[in-house]
Amino acid sequence: xxxxxxxxxxxxxxxxxxxxxxxxxxxxxxxxxxxxxxxxxxxxxxxxxxxxxxxxxxxxxxxxxxxxxxxxxxxxxxxxxxxxxxxxxxxxxxxxxxxxxxxxxxxxxxxxxxxxxxxxxxxxxxxxxxxxxxxxxxxxxxxxxxxxxxxxxxxxxxxxxxxxxxx
Numbered sequence: 001x002x003x004x005x006x007x008x009x010x011x012x013x014x015x016x017x018x019x020x021x022x023x024x025x026x027x028x029x030x031x032x033x034x035x036x037x038x039x040x041x042x043x044x045x046x047x048x049x050x051x052x053x054x055x056x057x058x059x060x061x062x063x064x065x066x067x068x069x070x071x072x073x074x075x076x077x078x079x080x081x082x083x084x085x086x087x088x089x090x091x092x093x094x095x096x097x098x099x100x101x102x103x104x105x106x107x108x109x110x111x112x113x114x115x116x117x118x119x120x121x122x123x124x125x126x127x128x129x130x131x132x133x134x135x136x137x138x139x140x141x142x143x144x145x146x147x148x149x150x151x152x153x154x155x156x157x158x159x160x161x162x163x164x165x166x167x
Contacts, residue, residue, distance in 0.1 A: 010050055013042040017058025021065050025138070027131030028124070029069040034135070035062040036081060040104065040143035043089025045154050055085035073116065080112045092147075101140045109133030 020034035035058045043051020056078040063074040070077065084107045091100035109132045117125050 006046065006050075009046055010042070010054065013038045013046075013050070013054045014057050014061070016041075017054060018061050018065070021058070021062035025131050025135040027135075028127050029066070032128075032131050032135045033062055034139055034142070035059060036085065036104075036108065036136070037139040037142045037146070039081065039085040040088050040092075040140065041147050041150065043085045044092040044100075044143070044147045045150060048086040048089030048093070051085035051089040052082040056082040070120075073119065076115070077112070080115070081108065084108050084112070097144065101144060104140050105133070105136045107136075108139075109136035 016038035017035045020037060023034040025032045025034075036055060039051050039055035039058055041051075042054040059078040059081045060074060063070070063077070068074055084104050087107075088100045088104045091097075091103060110129060113125050113128050113132055120128075
């Protein structure tokens with residue numbers, strides 16, 4: 001029963017990431033969008049590992065819908081986003097919400113694109129940073145607003161499942 005619930009929740013969060021991919025942030029490439037907010041929510045509400053998976057799948061699906069503008073580099077971006085969501089979930093779970101948000105924004109908006117400097121060049125990376133930073137801020141702030149409002153539903157659902165197991 002719990003495994004089925006986790007699969008359903010994971011699928012719902014990935015679906016929200018895909019839906020968020022249609023809310024674009026203007027950028028030189030077409031894959032900057034609201035796709036990481038569901039991953040942050042999954043990391044905080046389910047587990048950091050769930051957030052990692054939702055971020056990775058969510059980014060790859062977003063990139064696919066945009067036509068993979070960075071080609072195979074999107075796999076690297078998906079891994080970066082996965083680890084950022086994972087660490088967001090770890091920090092959020094320790095009630096370090098501000099640190100989690102700052103880490104995600106700096107990691108996704110500045111540090112992650114800097115890894116592509118040798119491949120894409122200075123101009124491309126510096127051209128991407130403003131839109132990635134804006135997207136990271138908007139995704140993180142939206143997650144901070146939504147997570148506390150969804151958390152009671154997750155608690156009630158977990159209590160109902162635990163009660164059903166005892167019966």
